[in-house]
Amino acid sequence: MSKALSIFDTTLRDGTQGEGISLSVDDKLKIARKLDQLGVHYIEGGIPGSNNKDIEFFNRVKELGLSAKITAFGSTRRKDSNTELDSNLNSLIQSGAQAATLVGKSWDFHVHTALQTSLEENLAMIYDSIAYLKRKGLEVIFDAEHFFDGYKNNPEYALAVMRKAEEAGADWLTMCDTNGGSLPHEVHDIVTVLAGQVTTSRIGIHTHNDCELAVANSISAVRAGAEQIQGTMNGYGERCGNANLCSVIPSLQLKLGYNILEADQLKQLTSTARYISEIANVNMPINQPYVGSSAFAHKGGIHVSAILRDSRTYEHIAPETVGNQQRILVSELAGQSNILSKAQGMGIELRSDNDSTREVMSKIKDMEHEGYQFEGADASLELLLRQANGELKELFTFESFKMLVEKSADKPVVSEAFVKLNIDGASVYTAAEGNGPVNALDNALRKALISYYPGLQNIHLSDYKVRVLDDKEATASKVRVLIESKDAANSWNTVGVSGNVIEASWEALVDSLRYALLRQTKREGYEEIPSAGRGLINH
Structure with missing residues (x-):
């Protein structure tokens, strides 16, 4: 009908x-x-x-x-x-x-x-x-x-x-x-x-x-x-x-x-x-029908053997029909077609038989196992894929950051961040205050970069969310930070994960500015896209 x-x-x-x-x-x-x-x-x-x-x-x-x-x-x-x-x-x-x-x-x-x-x-x-x-x-x-x-x-x-x-x-x-x-x-x-x-x-x-x-x-x-x-x-x-x-x-x-x-x-x-x-900011059940991460996941034994021959043996629909993906939990095959399709939609040419493609797919799988969620952070995913495809050039090298949070009687909390970067061979050290540690870190990072990349002054953070990934660990739990950033015409989302909320925020902040510069250089027709690279800051 x-x-x-x-x-x-x-x-x-x-x-x-x-x-x-x-x-x-x-x-x-x-x-x-x-x-x-x-x-x-x-x-x-x-x-x-x-x-x-x-x-x-x-x-x-x-x-x-x-x-x-x-x-x-x-x-x-x-x-x-x-x-x-x-x-x-x-x-x-x-x-x-x-x-x-x-x-x-x-x-x-x-x-x-x-x-x-x-x-x-x-x-x-x-x-x-x-x-x-x-x-x-x-x-x-x-x-x-x-x-x-x-x-x-x-x-x-x-x-x-x-x-x-x-x-x-x-x-x-x-x-x-x-x-x-x-x-x-x-x-x-x-x-x-x-x-x-x-x-x-x-x-x-x-x-x-x-x-x-x-x-x-x-x-x-x-x-x-x-x-x-x-x-x-x-x-x-x-x-x-x-x-x-x-x-x-x-x-x-x-x-x-x-x-x-x-x-x-x-x-x-x-x-x-x-x-x-x-x-x-609500965890989705992994076994939610159609859209859950486990809705088309298969693990071991005769199921996997049959699925590799014909997915209809243990799947009631093709997962791609609803935008989900088949996951074979005991192999390296999970997610390949989904990543290739995502890359194609971003205008990135990835080949499944290329070593760098296999490496980035493996890396994404490992990161998702650690708690990264790219469904709500396409900007971070695009950076990873472009870096694997050799499209990104070093923007800066991270050296260190430290935070000072001070609370005294009858006075509001003061947060100050100190950031040290290497930009074009020069060591740049900046400090900035903020209404919280993340805001201070954002201000210090921008202060270090803005004289080199003035286009960043038009970028601002519009949303910030923290998700505890394993509440059984209490204050030692890993957290996922999702940040939304905006310029005059667009918005994008980036993600960071760590056992330390400041480090997770740093990851998402860095990706936010990297993606902003990626967009600017593409609009201006530059051949090389600047990059900080997650590997450069040891995430």
């Missing part, structure tokens, strides 16, 4: 309700851009009526020129109130979003207990709110909260809620398994009933994972007539999470033949999932 489905991503709203997930406005904008590149159809940005952060997001996201429809979330008007004076509804309109997700009660128990109003007033609240937003020109997605529980308790009223929403002009009627307690056969049967009664609106599904069935329930709903799937990347969300779009999308497209993403977009699924994991 080739029926088109709509993907509604709520990572930036429902996903942030998950424990341990907090996103800044800049984080949300980065994720929105990545989701748009993936090809999702709706991006729910947040609740503009609840906090200034979400208001800022809706103001700034307009500048990105995304293809996806930006959606704002809110609830129906308050009971016994004037719709046009409702601040929540007006905040949806003022957000500038193209669509609004409006949540309303469909379980009579919730109407009486949570809203403390009558069933008739709840229907009026739903009708009035949807009709008002439609008059203001918004696309309206009605999320019927607790629909499946409501249907099981009082099917006549749950269906009456949906009929009233359709009568008001709702574009989508979304059935929510809010408590996550429904089973696939129940979802299929109930969606089938609603699909037989809806005439103008289209049906959506929103499931939670409290029984670890959110993906299965979403697929069951689609098979029964739902055309929009709401979910989050990596299954983030409240309690046990939401339907994981990283599993829903490929299962529907590759297994059931639904038309969702273009093939080239589907190949971005793994990198998108890992990128969002890095931004959210």
